[in-house]
Amino acid sequence: KRALNIVNLKKMKQDKIPLTMITAYDYPSASLAEEAGIDMILVGDSLGNVVLGYETTIPVTVEDMVYHTRAVARGAQHTFIVTDLPFMTYHGSIDETLREVRRVMQEGHAHAVKLEGGAEIASTVQAVVQAGVPVLGHIGLTPQSVNQIGGYRIQGKDEKDARRLMEDAKALEQAGAFGIVLELVTEEVAAAISKELAIPTIGIGAGRGCDGQVLVFHDVLKYTSAYREKKFVKTYADIGDQIRSGISEYVNEVKTRAFPGEQHVFAADEKVVDGLYG
Numbered sequence: 001k002r003a004l005n006i007v008n009l010k011k012m013k014q015d016k017i018p019l020t021m022i023t024a025y026d027y028p029s030a031s032l033a034e035e036a037g038i039d040m041i042l043v044g045d046s047l048g049n050v051v052l053g054y055e056t057t058i059p060v061t062v063e064d065m066v067y068h069t070r071a072v073a074r075g076a077q078h079t080f081i082v083t084d085l086p087f088m089t090y091h092g093s094i095d096e097t098l099r100e101v102r103r104v105m106q107e108g109h110a111h112a113v114k115l116e117g118g119a120e121i122a123s124t125v126q127a128v129v130q131a132g133v134p135v136l137g138h139i140g141l142t143p144q145s146v147n148q149i150g151g152y153r154i155q156g157k158d159e160k161d162a163r164r165l166m167e168d169a170k171a172l173e174q175a176g177a178f179g180i181v182l183e184l185v186t187e188e189v190a191a192a193i194s195k196e197l198a199i200p201t202i203g204i205g206a207g208r209g210c211d212g213q214v215l216v217f218h219d220v221l222k223y224t225s226a227y228r229e230k231k232f233v234k235t236y237a238d239i240g241d242q243i244r245s246g247i248s249e250y251v252n253e254v255k256t257r258a259f260p261g262e263q264h265v266f267a268a269d270e271k272v273v274d275g276l277y278g
């Protein structure tokens, strides 16, 4: 299988082939996503919420993104990897922004970066693209601005907001973004943007008119202790429940001396030990 890149991405839109993206944050999640045939992996700063236990994405640092991207890159060596630039790392000078981008690409081994924002960051997007780094845009609900937006609200509900989103999308395309994530946008507005642009839109809670879909790994698989239902998510497995019951059975078997069993122990004449670390 030939890995997807930003050149064959545009062709997929022309050919009306839906694009698939899922987040991943570590070696096993990345390799499993790759084996499942995903087109692109997003190392999202949602890792702040789903793997680090923060309330928002705001505390996430470039160090966090580099660390997790490295693990993902080792797990998915044949998949296009996009990494989020975290909160406040692309709002200073272009030099400062490019320094953070360099870290994510060179230390993290990402293939592209994602930045939240519209027309107001178009010149930044352009500078990153000119440096040879593919940029994925992200408009609609932009979680890094949650304190400004005043909550996780659906975007594009009135005409003024819809017009602003369309203008932002066009500005990002003009700046050289290879695609745009639309998060929590009304289906009508997301479909109109997708129709207007030559670059693909990747929706999350943005309906059926987008050129692709992205979801958070832990949402798709219920990989959490307390999954909260979200209307825009479909869960395809309940890994959290399986993990809890697997560990609880292990605990129980040790307590009752059912584990280790005869087949798990070594005698003096043991020859080969497989599966060790290191």
Ligand code: KIV
Residues within 6 Å of the ligand: 023, 042, 043, 044, 045, 046, 047, 084, 181, 183, 204, 214, 216
């Ligand atoms: O961080 C993330 O997971 C994201 C997706 C929700 C698009 O940005």
Ligand code: NA
Residues within 6 Å of the ligand: 044, 045, 046, 057, 084
């Ligand atoms: Na994100």
